Amino acid sequence: xxxxxxxxxxxxxxSGVSAxxxxxxxxxxxxxxxxxxxxxxxxxxxxxxxxxxSERVGTPPAAVARHFEHIFGPLLRPWNIGARGPLNVQVxxxxxxxxxxxxxxxxxxxxxxxxxxxxxxxxxxxxxREAVPYPxxxxxxxxxxxxxxxxxGAFAGYRPYAGEATFLAKLLAAPGGVIVDDPSAATFFVxxxxxxxxxxxxxxxxxxxxxGLRPLNALLPLLKHYNASTAHQHIFLxxxxxxxxxxxxxMQPLVLTYGPxxxxxxxxxxxxxxxxxxxxxxxxxxxxxxxxxLFAFAADGIGGRPFRREAIEExxxxxxxxxxxxxxxxxxxxxxxxxxxxPSSAEWAHEMRRAVFCPVLPGDNTFRMxxxxxxxxxxxxxxILFPGGSWYRNHGPPVERSLPFADPRSASxxxxxxxxxxxxxxxxNPAEExxxxxxxxxxxxxxxxxxxxxxxxxxxxxxxxxxxxxxLQGTRPDAFTGLLDSLVAxxxxxxxAALECFDPRERYQTQRSISGAMxxxxxxxxxxxxxxxxxxxxxxxxxPVEDRPASAQAAGHEAVEPAARPSIGRIRRPPxxxxxxxxCVRLVDDGAREHASVAQxxxxxxxxxxxxxxxxxxxxxxxxxxxxxxxxxxxx
Numbered sequence: 218x219x220x221x222x223x224x225x226x227x228x229x230x231x232s233g234v235s236a237x238x239x240x241x242x243x244x245x246x247x248x249x250x251x252x253x254x255x256x257x258x259x260x261x262x263x264x265x266x267x268x269x270x271s272e273r274v275g276t277p278p279a280a281v282a283r284h285f286e287h288i289f290g291p292l293l294r295p296w297n298i299g300a301r302g303p304l305n306v307q308v309x310x311x312x313x314x315x316x317x318x319x320x321x322x323x324x325x326x327x328x329x330x331x332x333x334x335x336x337x338x339x340x341x342x343x344x345x346r347e348a349v350p351y352p353x354x355x356x357x358x359x360x361x362x363x364x365x366x367x368x369x370g371a372f373a374g375y376r377p378y379a380g381e382a383t384f385l386a387k388l389l390a391a392p393g394g395v396i397v398d399d400p401s402a403a404t405f406f407v408x409x410x411x412x413x414x415x416x417x418x419x420x421x422x423x424x425x426x427x428x429g430l431r432p433l434n435a436l437l438p439l440l441k442h443y444n445a446s447t448a449h450q451h452i453f454l455x456x457x458x459x460x461x462x463x464x465x466x467x468m469q470p471l472v473l474t475y476g477p478x479x480x481x482x483x484x485x486x487x488x489x490x491x492x493x494x495x496x497x498x499x500x501x502x503x504x505x506x507x508x509x510x511l512f513a514f515a516a517d518g519i520g521g522r523p524f525r526r527e528a529i530e531e532x533x534x535x536x537x538x539x540x541x542x543x544x545x546x547x548x549x550x551x552x553x554x555x556x557x558x559x560p561s562s563a564e565w566a567h568e569m570r571r572a573v574f575c576p577v578l579p580g581d582n583t584f585r586m587x588x589x590x591x592x593x594x595x596x597x598x599x600x601i602l603f604p605g606g607s608w609y610r611n612h613g614p615p616v617e618r619s620l621p622f623a624d625p626r627s628a629s630x631x632x633x634x635x636x637x638x639x640x641x642x643x644x645x646n647p648a649e650e651x652x653x654x655x656x657x658x659x660x661x662x663x664x665x666x667x668x669x670x671x672x673x674x675x676x677x678x679x680x681x682x683x684x685x686x687x688x689l690q691g692t693r694p695d696a697f698t699g700l701l702d703s704l705v706a707x708x709x710x711x712x713x714a715a716l717e718c719f720d721p722r723e724r725y726q727t728q729r730s731i732s733g734a735m736x737x738x739x740x741x742x743x744x745x746x747x748x749x750x751x752x753x754x755x756x757x758x759x760x761p762v763e764d765r766p767a768s769a770q771a772a773g774h775e776a777v778e779p780a781a782r783p784s785i786g787r788i789r790r791p792p793x794x795x796x797x798x799x800x801c802v803r804l805v806d807d808g809a810r811e812h813a814s815v816a817q818x819x820x821x822x823x824x825x826x827x828x829x830x831x832x833x834x835x836x837x838x839x840x841x842x843x844x845x846x847x848x849x850x851x852x853x
Contacts, residue, residue, distance in 0.1 A: 220295040220302055239296055278393040284326050285389045288334045288409055292356070298343035301352065307360035308386040309691030311698060315395055319701045322708070324388060324396055325403035327440060333410040337418055338382065345418075346372040357414075358383045358493040361689055364562035371421075373562075376495075377586040378413045380456030383493040383687055384473060385409055387697045400442045404708050405471075406451045410436055412466055413457040424461045425739050426747070429848050433465035437838045445836040446799030449713055449752050452704075456490065458582035460743040464848070467746040468835050470716055471707070473700075475584035476621075477614035477744065479721045480751035485710075488703055489621045491685045491696050492589050496566050501595045501679040505570070506672075512542040513663070514572035514596060516565060517587075519547055521736035524579045524601060524645075524652055531656040532576065544568045569594035573671065574641070574663055576600075581740050583609045583619035592639065593682050597674045599663065601655065602642035610730035610741055611647050622684055622699055632699040634684055639677035641666070647732070713752030715793065715801035718832055721745030724807040748828060750802070795829060797836040804829055 220239075230236070285306075291297060292304045315322065338357060346352045346369075353369035355362035358379035369376075388407065389396070397403055412432065420428025437443060443451055453472045455462050459479065466472060470480075472487045480486020499505060515532050519525045529547055536543035546560070560568075569575055575596035577588045591598050600608040607613035617624045622634040643662055645655040688695035721727065722742055730741045795802035808821060827845055834841035 220300060242296065242302070243294075278396065280326075280396045280398050281389055281391070281393075284328075284396065284409070287328070287331070288389070289338070289359070289386065291331075291335045291339045292342060292359070295342070298339040299347060300339075300342040301347065304342060304356055305360050306386050308383070308390050308689050310387055310390050310392075311688070311691045311694050313694060314691075314698050314701060315392060318705045319698075321404065322395065322701060322704060323402050323404045324391075324407050325398070325400045325405075325442070326389075326396055326407045326409055329409055329436070329439060333415070333436065334385075337411055337414040340418055341372060341375065341414065345375070346370070355495065358495050358687075359386055359689075361495055361497050363496040363566065367561045371417075375414070375417050377492050378417070378456050378475075380475070380490050380493050381411050381413055381454035381473065382456075383689075384456075384490065384697065384700065385411070385454060387687070387689075390691070404450070405704060406440075406442055406447065408436070408440060408451055408453050410454060412453065412455045412462065416457070416461070416463070424457075425743060426467075426848070427461065427463040429844065430463050431465050431841070432463055433835065434840045434842070437835065440838070443838065444799050445716065445797035445802055446712070448716065448750075448800070448836065452488070456492070458584050458740075458744070459487065459746045459749075460582060460740055462746065464746075464748060464831070465835055465841075467748050468718065468750050468832060470713075470750050470752050475582075477583050477619040479618075479725075479745040479749035482751075482754065486749070486751045488700060488707075489619070489623075490700055491621045491687070492584065492586050493687045493696075494586075494589055494593050495687075495689070496562065496590075496593075498566065498570070498593050501593075501675075501682050505595050506675050509571055509573050509595075511544060511568065511572040512539070513574045513576065513599075513660075514544045514565075514568045515576045515578075516544075516546040516548050516560075517578055521734055522579075522581070523732035523734040523737070527651075527653040527656040528576060528578055528659060531653075531659060535660055544572065566590065566594060569596045572596050574599050576659065577608075577640075579609050581737050582744060583607075583614055588620075589685055592678055592685055595675065595678055595682070597671065597678065598640040599659065600640050600642055602644045604646050604648075607730075608640075608642075609744070610732060612726070612729040613741075614725075614744060621696070622703075632684060632702045634681045635677050636681075639674050639681055641674065710752070710754075713754060713800075715753045715803060716750045716836075717753040717803055717805055718748060718750040718795065718828075719805040719807055720747060720828070721749050722747060748832075750832070795836065796833045800836075802832065802836055804832060 289306045292306065295302050295304050341357055349368060349370035351366050351368040353373045353376070354365050355376065358376060359382060364373060385407070400406070410432065412427075415432065416424070416427040416430065419430050423429075440451070449470045451469065451471060453466055453469045455466055455472050455474050457475055459467060459472075459474050459477060462472070462474070470486060473490055474487050475492065476487070476489040478487040478489055513532065513535075515529060517525055517529055519529060529545065532543060532545040536545045569591055573596070575587070575591040576599040577585055577591060579585075579601060588598055602608065603611045603613060605612040606615035606617075607619070608616055609619065616636050620634070620636050622632050623636050625633050641663065643655065643659065645652065683693070684696060684699050686695050687697060722745070725745060727742050727744055730744065731738055732741060791803050791805065793801035793803050795804055804825070806825075813821070824845065827843060830843065831841045
């Protein structure tokens with residue numbers, strides 16, 4: 218194309234062909250032309266004279282237009298970023314998104330330099346997407362699109378992590394009055410730093426803790442309204458697993474992430490969002506379930522990941538026995554040669570729509586794109602239920618702290634996804650059986666379910682799909698609506714009495730989750746991150762989900778064994794031991810030192826001193842450059 222660089226057009230084209238395409242595109246990119254076209258396209262023909270209607274759907278308010286142009290504008294000019302067209306941001310909110318309890322939400326969006334948002338987006342759509350012979354045909358989850366090929370390269374691999382861009386685009390599509398220029402009128406402050414996207418580019422081979430990078434050293438001085446007293450109102454965008462975020466982002470009390478949430482209590486801490494599935498999948502209806510003709514679909518990469526190989530190989534045996542009922546594949550398998558064609562995302566989506574069951578095996582963290590895709594395709598997920606209620610690892614983060622809209626205590630209205638009710642949870646205790654035994658029980662367990670038991674899960678899928686889908690065209694309430702409801706619940710809590718910071722590795726004893734797979738051992742230990750700062754109320758916190766009796770936790774679905782962890786009553790809560798202004802901040806000691814050697818105790822003291830200094834610098838909006846040897850992740 219004319220935009221994607223000299224490798225794909227004739228240099229010095231004097232025929233006028235390239236010039237016509239380029240100049241026509243530039244004329245449409247003129248903001249005056251674009252705004253006028255938007256108004257004429259959205260206002261009904263018999264209402265063209267209505268000034269009120271033009272204002273309602275026409276040129277966006279100045280604050281919104283300024284932010285949109287600054288963040289997403291470069292994508293509308295692909296000739297400047299070396300990207301092929303078409304590129305667009307086709308995102309709208311539903312007419313009821315900012316009505317009722319949500320009508321009071323007001324957002325102040327910081328003006329940040331392009332390095333925080335537009336430049337990473339431009340690099341992804343230009344340099345990264347165009348680096349392969351057959352680039353992805355989709356954008357970064359900013360318009361409805363289904364991948365038609367499987368050779369999209371790194372860009373296609375990054376697309377599942379585009380939730381931060383989708384959320385920001387939806388927010389900037391809000392009606393007038395939602396985005397405010399007056400910080401005193403704001404319910405929340407939005408930091409438009411696309412941290413996950415930025416980390417892909419800054420540390421592409423070293424994802425844990427974003428390779429040890431500290432982006433807030435540069436960003437915090439630009440956040441003029443940020444301090445310890447307002448930190449709980451600042452929304453940081455980070456659509457990735459918490460353990461993959463930079464440490465200074467892990468310290469923030471309100472982060473939009475893919476989970477898990479290290480904070481306890483109703484509506485407390487991080488906001489877990491679903492990953493955007495942009496495939497144009499139909500709404501789930503009884504006819505969709507009535508036409509399914511496959512028993513199971515499974516396609517997974519294996520590599521060095523645990524809890525994968527035995528299950529896939531067992532399903533492959535069933536596929537050889539009943540090839541018309543099973544579709545099973547090892548994605549990016551070492552068995553494949555370079556000439557082997559792998560199915561595209563569109564083909565996988567079609568097979569999921571056909572299948573009744575979709576085994577969703579654990580990934581490197583609690584987030585798996587396959588899980589969201591299966592729900593939206595109406596395929597009942599089949600998961601491993603580990604001791605402690607996790608689908609991830611033994612005594613890992615429970616579902617209620619890992620997936621969006623999963624905790625009924627923090628859900629408002631109908632915004633609750635009954636994850637345990639929609640899935641088939643097949644227990645596995647690594648201390649009592651090999652995973653191969655679980656794999657052999659998989660299909661017999663599924664065939665033993667009654668049609669009524671499967672239909673019950675499919676009805677839960679229908680309810681969940683509406684809340685987990687990002688409807689980019691704004692035709693119905695969606696995941697964005699649910700996230701707004703969650704923000705309403707957080708706003709109702711008011712300012713916290715304190716920010717309580719702790720090391721989640723110690724509080725949740727994450728060492729128990731190590732599977733033995735060396736490639737992912739660090740991710741397993743740091744699944745909640747290495748530091749968390751949670752809003753603390755003046756009242757005694759309610760027991761976390763995994764500490765409640767199984768009967769209360771698992772109402773309406775299979776019982777879940779409670780996880781063993783230090784009880785809240787044993788946590789030593791010190792006074793405000795982090796120097797900060799405007800809000801009490803304390804670093805809590807959850808560690809057990811009875812069996813630690815002198816060297817281990819000294820190492821821990823050194824680590825905590827470093828954490829305390831880092832926390833004080835962040836909440837005082839100062840740089841912090843001290844790096845411990847264990848934080849130099851990419852140099853080892």
